[in-house]
Structures are given as C-alpha cells and as structure tokens.
Amino acid sequence: xxxxxxxxxxxxxxxxxxxxxxxxxxxxxxxxxxxxxxxxxxxxxxxxxxxxxxxxxxxxxxxxxxxxxxxxxxxxxxxxxxxxxxxxxxxxxxxxxxxxxxxxxxxxxxxxxxxxxxxxxxxxxxxxxxxxxxxxxxxxxxxxxxxxxxxxxxxxxxxxxxxxxxxxxxxxxxxxxxxxxxxxxxxxxxxxxxxxxxxxxxxxxxxxxxxxxxxxxxxxxxxxxxxxxxxxxxxxxxxxxxxxxxxxxxxxxxxxxxxxxxxxxxxxxxxxxxxxxxxxxxxxxxxxxxxxxxxxxxxxxxxxxxxxxxxxxxxxxxxxxxxxxxxxxxxxxxxxxxxxxxxxxxxxxxxxxx
Amino acid sequence: xxxxxxxxxxxxxxxxxxxxxxxxxxxxxxxxxxxxxxxxxxxxxxxxxxxxxxxxxxxxxxxxxxxxxxxxxxxxx
Numbered sequence: 226x227x228x229x230x231x232x233x234x235x236x237x238x239x240x241x242x243x244x245x246x247x248x249x250x251x252x253x254x255x256x257x258x259x260x261x262x263x264x265x266x267x268x269x270x271x272x273x274x275x276x277x278x279x280x281x282x283x284x285x286x287x288x289x290x291x292x293x294x295x296x297x298x299x300x301x302x303x304x305x306x307x308x309x310x311x312x313x314x315x316x317x318x319x320x321x322x323x324x325x326x327x328x329x330x331x332x333x334x335x336x337x338x339x340x341x342x343x344x345x346x347x348x349x350x351x352x353x354x355x356x357x358x359x360x361x362x363x364x365x366x367x368x369x370x371x372x373x374x375x376x377x378x379x380x381x382x383x384x385x386x387x388x389x390x391x392x393x394x395x396x397x398x399x400x401x402x403x404x405x406x407x408x409x410x411x412x413x414x415x416x417x418x419x420x421x422x423x424x425x426x427x428x429x430x431x432x433x434x435x436x437x438x439x440x441x442x443x444x445x446x447x448x449x450x451x452x453x454x455x456x457x458x459x460x461x462x463x464x465x466x467x468x469x470x471x472x473x474x475x476x477x478x479x480x481x482x483x484x485x486x487x488x489x490x491x492x493x494x495x496x497x498x499x500x501x502x503x504x505x506x507x508x509x510x511x512x513x514x515x516x517x518x519x520x521x522x523x524x525x526x527x528x529x530x531x532x533x534x535x536x537x538x539x540x541x542x543x544x545x546x547x548x549x550x551x552x553x554x555x556x557x558x559x560x561x562x563x564x565x566x567x568x569x570x571x572x573x574x575x576x577x578x579x
Numbered sequence: 580x581x582x583x584x585x586x587x588x589x590x591x592x593x594x595x596x597x598x599x600x601x602x603x604x605x606x607x608x609x610x611x612x613x614x615x616x617x618x619x620x621x622x623x624x625x626x627x628x629x630x631x632x633x634x635x636x637x638x639x640x641x642x643x644x645x646x647x648x649x650x651x652x653x654x655x656x
Contacts, residue, residue, distance in 0.1 A: 262591060266612055269619050386612060445607035459611025460604070460636055467631050499615050503631040 234403035271498025275524030287395035312348035346556025348528025372528035381450035392524015396532035427452035489548035495519035625654035
C-alpha cells in the first residue's frame with residue numbers, strides 16, 4: 226500500500242540507551258555452542274556490545290527520561306505537546322495505556338491525545354504514519370513520537386538466536402507541521418500469515434503465563450527458552466526481509482519519482498550486520514550510505530533502532546544539513562515498511578543514557 | 580569439494596551425521612545462524628560469493644544441494 230503525506234517534518238530526535246552495557250564475549254559461555262563458533266558469529270553478525278536494562282526498568286522509565294531531558298533542556302515545552310504516541314511491544318501494563326502513564330508522571334496537559342500502538346521493528350515507520358495522520362487535525366501541531374522496548378526482559382539469556390542481538394532502548398522524535406511544501410512518500414505491507422515467525426507465545430490471554438509456561442526447554446538447535454520468552458524463526462524472517470525489502474524500496478522510488486542514486490542515506494532498522502550487508506548488496510547501495518553498526522554498539526531495540534541509527538551516525542550533521550533519507554523497518558507481524566523524506570536541519574539530534 | 584564441505588559442516592555441528600541426513604533444514608540439524616556461518620565459511624573456503632537470493636532453505640537441504648550451489652557460484656571441485 227502506497228501512502229503520501231504533505232507538509233509534515235521531523236524537528237528533533239533523541240535516542241535513550243540504558244547505561245548498563247553487556248559484552249558478547251562475557252556471554253558466550255551461556256550458549257550451548259562452541260566458543261569458536263560463537264566468536265565466528267560475533268564477527269559475521271556484528272555482535273559485540275549491547276545495552277540491557279537493569280531489573281525492573283520499564284519502557285515508561287526510558288521514555289520519561291528522554292522527554293524530561295528535552296523539557297529540562299528547553300528543547301520542547303509541555304504545552305506544545307498535543308499528542309504522545311508510544312510504539313512498543315513491551316508496555317508497562319495491559320491497562321492503562323503506557324502513554325497515559327508517561328503523560329501522568331510528566332504532568333503533561335490534559336488537552337492532548339495519548340496513544341499506545343503495538344509494533345516492533347517497523348514501529349518507527351508506523352509511528353511516523355500515525356503522527357502524520359494526527360497532524361492533519363487543526364488542534365494538533367506537535368507530536369511526541371516515542372519508540373521504545375525493553376525486550377531483554379522477555380528474552381532467554383540462553384537463546385543464541387535472540388539474546389546476543391537484543392538491545393533495550395527508546396527514542397523520542399518530535400514530529401510537527403511543516404509550513405513548507407514537503408512531500409513524504411511511504412509504503413507498507415503486512416503478512417499475518419507469518420505471525421508466528423516472531424512471537425512471545427505466553428503472557429497474553431491466549432496463553433496466560435503460569436508455572437508451565439516458565440519451564441525452560443532446549444530446542445533441537447540447542448537453544449533454551451520458555452514460552453514466556455521471545456522466539457524467532459531466523460530463516461523465515463531473513464527470507465521475508467531479503468525478498469520483500471528490495472522490491473519495496475524500488476516501488477517507493479518509483480512512487481516518489483526519485484532515483485535510488487539520489488538518496489543520501491538509507492537509515493534502516495538494525496537487525497544484524499549480516500542481513501544489512503546482504504540487503505545493501507542486493508540493492509546495490511554502498512555500505513557508507515546504509516549504516517549497520519547499531520547492533521554491535523547498542524543492540525537491536527526494535528522500533529527504536531532507526532532513530533538511534535540516525536542519532537548515532539548522523540547526529541550533529543543533521544543540525545545544519547538536510548538529507549534525502551530512505552527509512553525502512555521490517556519484522557514482527559510480519560511487517561515491512563519504507564519511507565522517503567527529507568530530514569533536517571533538526572533542532573536536536575543526539576543520544577543520552579538512562 | 581564434498582570433503583571440504585563436510586569439514587566445514589562438522590566444525591559447525593560436530594554431533595550431526597551429515598552424510599546420512601537427507602534434509603538438514605527440515606530435520607532441524609542446522610538453524611539460521613548455522614546457515615550464516617556456513618555461507619561465510621563456504622565463501623572463504625571456495626573463494627566465491629553467495630548472492631543473497633541464494634540464501635534460501637532449499638539450497639541448504641543436503642550435501643547435494645549445497646555442492647550444486649557452490650558449483651553454480653563458480654566454486655572449484
């Protein structure tokens with residue numbers, strides 16, 4: 226599905242990562258595989274360091290940390306936040322919405338919209354789409370889009386498929402109306418037939434968590450996890466991404482009338498180095514236009530990886546420059562989405578620690 | 580080629596009987612990360628480049644499909 230938005234812009238990006246840094250080298254003994262093979266994977270997949278929250282930290286804590294920083298620094302003001310959109314798979318509660326928790330704790334105005342949307346690796350794109358739609362209203366001039374997840378709390382430390390790549394984190398993106406004549410092009414595809422390729426089986430109402438779901442079991446490949454943990458069918462996800470993303474980007478270019486060579490940066494979701502390099506190869510895009518260093522520095526924080534990628538790799542450059550940027554997110558659902566927009570100059574683009 | 584390939588496979592999964600297994604993927608003898616390592620090792624050992632379109636389960640079912648893939652990408656016997 227092709228989508229088009231006019232006169233909207235991103236005015237600032239702040240990424241929040243937990244202070245606690247864990248090194249892959251210190252974890253290899255947790256996995257039921259030879260150290261030699263794990264170290265090979267480290268090199269190929271880009272596993273190195275990842276940021277993991279300490280016990281009890283919730284997505285609201287990371288979001289509040291980021292929003293409070295922006296308020297304290299005078300980069301945003303409480304009265305101008307007309308909507309708070311939270312994209313997460315790891316909410317604080319079933320109810321109330323975590324966006325209301327954040328609003329209440331920060332004492333934001335009541336004359337606003339708070340919205341939780343459950344999305345994962347495509348959450349930045351879906352969150353931007355949601356924000357752009359809200360901004361169509363006369364009463365809404367500025368949206369605080371928060372992407373955040375603390376998925377390490379639902380990941381088995383003995384699962385080599387998931388734990389080495391996971392990272393916790395959040396990002397606040399300020400999205401607002403743009404009086405200029407800007408066009409944003411996007412597309413999105415949903416494939417619920419592969420919903421089990423990325424799943425936490427227990428914990429919802431379909432399979433409530435209990436003693437049985439907490440029992441750790443080793444699978445045929447030697448990974449241990451329980452039904453309360455996140456499961457990934459790596460091959461299904463890889464094939465979905467390499468089959469769907471390149472044609473999706475080509476369609477986006479055709480839809481927008483822009484050539485692939487005219488794009489300054491391809492700021493994609495960060496699943497791992499191997500997948501991103503292969504994607505770049507298939508799309509014939511140079512690696513310096515498509516950074517793949519977020520997993521090795523911070524881990525994969527689902528919907529927060531794209532703004533983290535932008536803040537880490539473009540940072541200050543975006544304070545004075547603007548770049549034609551292609552964004553792409555892909556993962557749970559399964560979902561794939563891409564967007565072409567000019568980003569910058571921004572009011573702020575930086576990272577902080579929680 | 581097969582000996583070199585077996586050497587690589589046994590380094591990844593020493594416990595698996597690759598010679599007598601008909602489908603490494605469906606029998607869950609190799610997972611996606613094993614395939615990642617396998618692709619990287621094959622590229623290095625046979626001095627070839629495996630295109631992303633070739634990283635699909637059916638190319639890694641068994642010794643025959645993998646050797647065909649290597650040959651198709653120009654790997655020397």
